[in-house]
Amino acid sequence: QPKIIGILKTPNDPRVCLLPKEVKRLTKELKYIVHFEPGLGDSLQIEDNQYIEAGASCVSREDIFKTSDLITSVNHTFNGETLKQGSHFIGIFNPLFHSSKLNIYKEHAASVYSLDLLPRTTLAQSMDVLSSMASLSGYRAVIKSADFFNGIFPMFTTAAGTLTPAKVLILGAGVAGLQAIATARRLGAVVEAFDVRTSAGEEVRSLGATFVEVEGHTESASAGGYAVEQTEEYKQKQKELIHQHILSANVVISTANIPGRKAPLLIETRSVEAMQAGSVIIDLAAEQGGNCELSKNNQVINHKGVTILGNSNLAAEISNAASRLLSNNYFSFLKYMDKANKENDPLLTPSQVLSKGEWTHPHFK
Numbered sequence: 001q002p003k004i005i006g007i008l009k010t011p012n013d014p015r016v017c018l019l020p021k022e023v024k025r026l027t028k029e030l031k032y033i034v035h036f037e038p039g040l041g042d043s044l045q046i047e048d049n050q051y052i053e054a055g056a057s058c059v060s061r062e063d064i065f066k067t068s069d070l071i072t073s074v075n076h077t078f079n080g081e082t083l084k085q086g087s088h089f090i091g092i093f094n095p096l097f098h099s100s101k102l103n104i105y106k107e108h109a110a111s112v113y114s115l116d117l118l119p120r121t122t123l124a125q126s127m128d129v130l131s132s133m134a135s136l137s138g139y140r141a142v143i144k145s146a147d148f149f150n151g152i153f154p155m156f157t158t159a160a161g162t163l164t165p166a167k168v169l170i171l172g173a174g175v176a177g178l179q180a181i182a183t184a185r186r187l188g189a190v191v192e193a194f195d196v197r198t199s200a201g202e203e204v205r206s207l208g209a210t211f212v213e214v215e216g217h218t219e220s221a222s223a224g225g226y227a228v229e230q231t232e233e234y235k236q237k238q239k240e241l242i243h244q245h246i247l248s249a250n251v252v253i254s255t256a257n258i259p260g261r262k263a264p265l266l267i268e269t270r271s272v273e274a275m276q277a278g279s280v281i282i283d284l285a286a287e288q289g290g291n292c293e294l295s296k297n298n299q300v301i302n303h304k305g306v307t308i309l310g311n312s313n314l315a316a317e318i319s320n321a322a323s324r325l326l327s328n329n330y331f332s333f334l335k336y337m338d339k340a341n342k343e344n345d346p347l348l349t350p351s352q353v354l355s356k357g358e359w360t361h362p363h364f365k
C-alpha cells in the first residue's frame with residue numbers, strides 16, 4: 001500500500017517545502033501518492049497544474065489532514081483537524097524554543113519530526129535545513145543592511161574624491177555569519193567578526209575578514225560544534241570588546257545562538273547609543289530573544305539614529321531560493337526515511353519529537 005504524503009502551505013510564510021521537481025521524484029522514484037493543498041505554490045508563481053503534471057493530486061486542506069500518512073509543511077499548520085491514525089508531521093518547528101506549540105500534536109496522538117533537530121553530520125548534510133536557511137539569511141541580511149545604510153560598501157575613488165569602504169561587524173561566525181562575511185566582502189566592505197568558537201577563526205580569516213577574540217572562552221568538544229553558555233566574566237569582557245569595535249562599525253549583523261537557549265546578549269543599549277547615527281544593526285537572533293538589547297522580533301526600529309531590524313527568518317524574503325533548497329532538504333529526508341530503520345536511527349531518532357503522542361526527544365522527557 002503506497003504511503004500518502006500531504007503538502008501544506010504555511011500561514012504567513014511564502015516558502016514551500018516541496019516543489020514540483022521533487023514531487024515528481026517522490027511519485028516516480030519513491031512511488032508515493034502526493035496530495036497538495038490548492039494554491040500551494042501561489043507565492044512562488046507555481047500553478048497547481050505544475051504539481052498535477054508532476055504526478056500529485058490537488059486535495060482540500062481538510063482532506064490532506066484526514067488522508068495523509070506524512071504531512072509536510074515549512075512550519076506549524078495544524079490546528080487540531082481530524083487526522084489519519086498514525087500520521088506523521090514533518091516540518092521546521094523549533095521545538096526546543098517553542099515547546100508549548102507541540103502540545104496540540106501530542107493531544108492528537110501524532111508523530112512529529114522537526115528537521116531543525118537533525119545532527120550537523122555529513123550523513124544529514126543534504127537535509128540540513130538550518131544550514132540552507134542560515135546561509136540565505138546571512139546573505140539577505142547584508143543586502144538588507146546595504147539598503148538601510150545611507151552609504152556605500154566598497155571604496156569609491158572618483159574625480160570628486162574618495163569614499164572609504166563601509167565597516168561591517170559580524171557577531172557569530174556560524175553558517176549565517178560566514179555567508180554574511182562573504183557577501184559583505186564581495187560588496188567591498190571591511191569586515192570584522194566575533195565568535196566564541198576559536199575554530200571559527202580560520203574560516204573567518206579565509207574569507208578576508210579579521211577575527212576578533214575574547215580571551216578565556218569555553219569551547220566544549222561535546223557540544224557537537226555548537227557554542228556553549230559562557231562564564232559571567234567572559235560575557236562582561238566580550239560586551240566590552242564588542243562595545244569598542246562597534247564604535248567604528250557602520251553595519252552590525254548578529255547571528256549568535258546557543259541551541260535551545262535564549263540568544264546571548266551581546267549589544268547593550270549603551271553600545272547602540274555610541275554608534276554613529278545612520279548605522280544599521282540586523283539581528284538574526286531576534287526570535288531567540290535577540291543579540292541586541294533593543295531589537296524587537298519582526299520589527300524595524302530607530303534608536304537615536306541607528307536602525308535596528310530584528311528578523312530570524314530573512315530567508316523567507318527570498319522565498320524562491322529558499323523553497324528550492326528546502327525542497328531538496330525535505331526530499332532527501334523523505335528518501336532517507338523511506339529506507340531507514342526507525343529504531344535508533346542516527347538521523348530519525350534525534351529529529352523526532354513525538355511518537356504517537358508520546359514525547360521521544362530527551363528535551364521533553
Ligand code: NAD
Nearest residue numbers: 120121131172173174175195196197225227255256257264
Ligand atoms: P548557531 O546558529 O547555533 O550559532 C551561530 C554562531 O554563533 C555559532 O558560530 C556560535 O559559535 C556563535 N555564538 C554563540 N554564542 C556566541 C557568543 N556569545 N558570541 C559570539 N558568537 C557566539 O550555529 P550554526 O551556524 O548553526 O553552526 C553551528 C556549528 O555547526 C558550526 O560549528 C558549524 O560549522 C557546524 N555545522 C556543521 C555542519 C556539518 O558538518 N554538516 C553543517 C552546518 C553547520
